[in-house]
Amino acid sequence: MARYNGLPDKRVEEVLDGVGLLKRGGHKYRTYSLGMKQRLGIASALLKDPDLLVLDEPTNGLDPEGMAEIRALIRQFGQGDRTVILSSHLLGEVQQVSDRVGVMAKGRMLREGTTADLRGGKGLIVRASPVDLAVQAAAAIEGVSGVTNDNGAIRIAVDPALAGKVNQRLVAAGVEVFEISQFQSSLEEVFLQLTQSKEAR
């Protein structure tokens, strides 16, 4: 690939070094593991030092170690002026490596924004008894913007740093609190919401 583009052998060594394959550079392709083959593909794409790198399912078929390696490389290559577009159905992976996310369905972009924007605000999930009293008490707490009962799990839209205050107020209202944990919608939840919405159909 370097020769097609008139690039010197030194550039090949640089990109192989960048993906951790310099020592295996002289070995036959068939002796490479799947992860190494993927890294070789990325090295090939980096030969011309592109401003934009498009990766389609780069961790497809890789073992957990290989996936972690590729994710680390993607983060590394995305630093600086280069933009990396990652196309993937593994939303956990997208969540881990992306700054901005776009959700597409049937060829249309449904939503695009930072990962935090798409996942929405953080909050608290409280398991307590009695539930109705807990919902009522939580709604009265200053800083709470919404309370929902999700099959017994009370989702409170509030800054998670206020967990202690929320606990105190609920106990003071006569509520028995079993568990308080932080929540934020995963990309998978956002994706499913968007792709199953009327907008997507």
Next chain:
Amino acid sequence: MMNGSFRAETLKIRKRAATWVLGALTVAIVVFWSYVVGYIVCNDVLGDSARAADLELVRETLMVKNFHVAGLDTLARFGGAVALVFGAVVAGSEFIWNTIKTVFMQRPVRNTVLAGEIAATGASIAAFVLASFVAAPAAAIALSGPVGAAVTMPSVPGVLLGFGAAWLVLMAWAASGLALASVTRSIAAAVGLGLVYFLAIENAVSGLADRYSILEALKSVFIGPNARALAEQFIPESLVQNPPSSGPAQAVAALCGAVAVAAVVSALAWRRDVN
């Protein structure tokens, strides 16, 4: 870019085991058909006074001074199939392994890559012919004692002309293989179609053309008959048994035309989308 494509294609060709196998096969065909078979025939007619003319013909063929004639003649008869397979391997491999997509992704344009591929094929064919033209005099020298032939080297211009003619003959076949592989996007289909054409259609039509003059025009553009006609131009006059079916200019034009047509067909086939 063209130079880059040529260097890239040359590297790929060099790394393929098939290249070395086909190159060795080309040399083996020349040595076996020109010299091993020639020696067997020579032994057969030795001492048979009724076949003195045949003995002289075989002995002349085995002489070092005629190694380029013997090499060219054998390559024109049997080298075509090997060159066709080689051309099919060069172009077909890219489609089989889907590497053509990877190449285009880095932006060398299609015609540049194809030109590099054809040039690298030409360079490889030149290496095949060179190896054959090194092995041929070596075999001739080895046989000079047993057959009682003098060791006299041919003229340099004669060898260069023979080399050029052998290259053109094999290149016409290799370019055909390359074009067939580009059209079929496969090695097996290209080799199958090419060999059927080479062994069946050209030979059958050429045979019929001797009886039906309407087929003469078709025969005049075939690669095989023109390759043999070109090789026959190099045979010393004293040894010519049948005059060549076409002159050197027509043979060269037909073979160059075959290379050009194959290049155009390949270029058109490469315009298609790659999946």
